[in-house]
Amino acid sequence: MADLPDVCVVTHPLAAAGENATRSLLDVLSAITGVALVTADLPADSEIRDRHELVELTRKSAGDSVPVAAARFVLNQLRMCRVVAGRDEQVVLFYGATSYLLPILFARAIGKTVLVEPRGDVPLTLRIAWEESLPSPVARALAGLVRGLERAGFAAAHGVVTYTPAMASQLDLDPEASDVYPTGARYVRTDDFDVRTPLEDRERRVGFLGRLDEEKNVRELAAVAHDLPDDVTFTFIGDGGLREWLETELAAEIEDGQVEMRGWVDHDDVPAELDRLRLVILPSEPTEGLPTSILEALACGTPVYATPVSGVPDVVRDGETGFLMDSTDPDDIRRELLAILDREDLPAISENGRTLIEDEYSFEAATRRYRDILATVTRRR
Numbered sequence: 001m002a003d004l005p006d007v008c009v010v011t012h013p014l015a016a017a018g019e020n021a022t023r024s025l026l027d028v029l030s031a032i033t034g035v036a037l038v039t040a041d042l043p044a045d046s047e048i049r050d051r052h053e054l055v056e057l058t059r060k061s062a063g064d065s066v067p068v069a070a071a072r073f074v075l076n077q078l079r080m081c082r083v084v085a086g087r088d089e090q091v092v093l094f095y096g097a098t099s100y101l102l103p104i105l106f107a108r109a110i111g112k113t114v115l116v117e118p119r120g121d122v123p124l125t126l127r128i129a130w131e132e133s134l135p136s137p138v139a140r141a142l143a144g145l146v147r148g149l150e151r152a153g154f155a156a157a158h159g160v161v162t163y164t165p166a167m168a169s170q171l172d173l174d175p176e177a178s179d180v181y182p183t184g185a186r187y188v189r190t191d192d193f194d195v196r197t198p199l200e201d202r203e204r205r206v207g208f209l210g211r212l213d214e215e216k217n218v219r220e221l222a223a224v225a226h227d228l229p230d231d232v233t234f235t236f237i238g239d240g241g242l243r244e245w246l247e248t249e250l251a252a253e254i255e256d257g258q259v260e261m262r263g264w265v266d267h268d269d270v271p272a273e274l275d276r277l278r279l280v281i282l283p284s285e286p287t288e289g290l291p292t293s294i295l296e297a298l299a300c301g302t303p304v305y306a307t308p309v310s311g312v313p314d315v316v317r318d319g320e321t322g323f324l325m326d327s328t329d330p331d332d333i334r335r336e337l338l339a340i341l342d343r344e345d346l347p348a349i350s351e352n353g354r355t356l357i358e359d360e361y362s363f364e365a366a367t368r369r370y371r372d373i374l375a376t377v378t379r380r381r
Helices: 016-030 065-083 101-109 121-128 136-156 165-170 218-226 245-248 252-255 265-275 292-299 330-341 345-362 363-381
Strands: 007-010 037-039 053-058 090-097 113-117 159-161 205-209 234-236 258-264 279-282 304-306 323-324
Touching: 007 016, 007 065, 016 037, 037 065, 037 234, 053 136, 065 101, 090 101, 090 363, 101 113, 101 136, 113 136, 113 363, 121 136, 205 265, 218 234, 218 245, 218 265, 218 330, 218 363, 234 265, 245 252, 245 258, 245 279, 252 258, 265 292, 279 330, 292 304, 292 345, 304 330
Parallel strands: 007 037, 007 090, 037 053, 090 113, 113 159, 205 234, 205 279, 234 258, 279 304, 304 323
Antiparallel strands: none
């Protein structure tokens, strides 16, 4: 590890989903060099606390209102500058915190090598959330400001890391540019996420895995689940704001056994849930980067039917490792998923997905990618 610089990873306040992705990144980096994390509001039970060096800026979250969030946004940037100034790591990697322009500029000004790595389209995610409580023009203007800060952060950094080339393109980055590293996708624990039951031996059960909220188009999936043949079961795995609505909306189907509500599942139990499914359905909006659930499903030999957003098409290769949605209309989703279940080549597509994960998204593959990224960005400086 002596040939690579140590890395200080800086993130925004972490919710559960962000904590999982950050832990994966830290595990990869710690396998090839020294690493520390600077963050805020880390979940109290996070494994990161015991496994990695941690500097916690504050126990406060990002904030529930726009004024509070804006104030904490600025304050956290000042705190980040103070912490980065006292760190010895040569490389500072802003993970998800790509609109935190002040510490990005500060880190570069004091001689650090600066990388930024977006986790998805944050300005779009914020705009959708803000439009629920603010007039649309105001929400769009605020999201535009965040996008401007993010683009300035991209320009100020020595390099931008994205999960896949398609994600880079969605963020208006050139995957071929010398300062863009478009293959930084996360890894899957391929020993834990493995094929336990061959696809041809599984029941005709399809399912959704993730947060039960508007961003995931859960209402559309409820409409799909309303009218499936008797031999097809729809399983919802996860929790979120729409769970109670789903349980009411699909009460008759739940009682008849046509719909399952599995609720929140510990990450260690996710492989068993995926092993029960013949198809995972993810009609997400274009705010995603590369959902971990897609990589984990493919590792378990479960094909994925998903919207072609951000980095998804680089992994869900239509007709090869999975299937891409042309429409999120419930009737279209229902018709297509039934056609997929009837495909004779579905077991072969299951095998292709597992092979892709082993070749490109194993822990070993991820460490090779980040070793190359760190070596290249250091050499170019």
